[in-house]
Amino acid sequence: MIKVMCVDDQLLLKETMIYMLKQDPDIEAIDGGNDGYEALNICENYRPHVILMDLRMPRLGGIETTTKIKALYPSIKIIILTTFEDQKSIFDSIEHGADGYIVKDIKPEELVLAVKSVYHNLYVMHKNVVNIVKEEIIDVHIKEKDQQDTLKNYDLTPMEIKIIKLMVDGKSNKEIAYSLKFTEGTVKNKVSKILSKLGLKDRTQIAVFAIKHNLT
Numbered sequence: 001m002i003k004v005m006c007v008d009d010q011l012l013l014k015e016t017m018i019y020m021l022k023q024d025p026d027i028e029a030i031d032g033g034n035d036g037y038e039a040l041n042i043c044e045n046y047r048p049h050v051i052l053m054d055l056r057m058p059r060l061g062g063i064e065t066t067t068k069i070k071a072l073y074p075s076i077k078i079i080i081l082t083t084f085e086d087q088k089s090i091f092d093s094i095e096h097g098a099d100g101y102i103v104k105d106i107k108p109e110e111l112v113l114a115v116k117s118v119y120h121n122l123y124v125m126h127k128n129v130v131n132i133v134k135e136e137i138i139d140v141h142i143k144e145k146d147q148q149d150t151l152k153n154y155d156l157t158p159m160e161i162k163i164i165k166l167m168v169d170g171k172s173n174k175e176i177a178y179s180l181k182f183t184e185g186t187v188k189n190k191v192s193k194i195l196s197k198l199g200l201k202d203r204t205q206i207a208v209f210a211i212k213h214n215l216t
Helices: 011-022 036-046 062-072 087-095 108-119 127-153 158-168 173-180 184-198 203-212
Strands: 002-007 027-031 050-053 077-082 100-103
Touching (some): 002 011, 027 108, 036 062, 050 108, 062 077, 158 184, 173 184, 184 203
Parallel strands (some): 077 100
16 A cells, blocks of 8 residues: 655645545545644654655745755655646756655656656656757757867867856956865966967857857
8 A cells, every 4th residue: 555645835726636646546545734843743653655745835845844854754756746747846846855856737647656656766757858858959059069069179178168157157356266176376377278269368258158159
């Protein structure tokens, strides 16, 4: 029997999820509370196999709760169940240990399948979320390729790229020197060399160049 806890501050939605899950003979589902603190207390006694966790809740949200539960009970699987499909929420959830990310318009049979999948150590993700992750991976790949092409075409060193990024962030020569453990004079010389390599005149032009070539 797979023990499932549903944590959500929307009572009607939570009760509906519990009802849907209970229709499967392999699943036992209970109310896991309205926020992260309640979930932690219930989790201590119930010790579920899987938790369906809302992302936005009062007092203690889904991501913070996921972090705490994973630290205490690493074997518990946590699926973030939310209406939010923004990139930040998705990657924050993954970074903090969530075992899945699905949206609340999911069909009952898909919800059951998601629970069983994470129980068997699979990662689950709604198709819309998969598309967002794929787009980010592609964007990162393109950005890395652009940076490699820039290194090659303009004979820039990795250190010079790092200095360019710091300049785009608005750092002064003194701040860059402190960050990279150089003298201010060394940074000034390196900036002059960068300007020469790129055929540019000032920091503003470097910033424009960096944005154009995905160096930010």
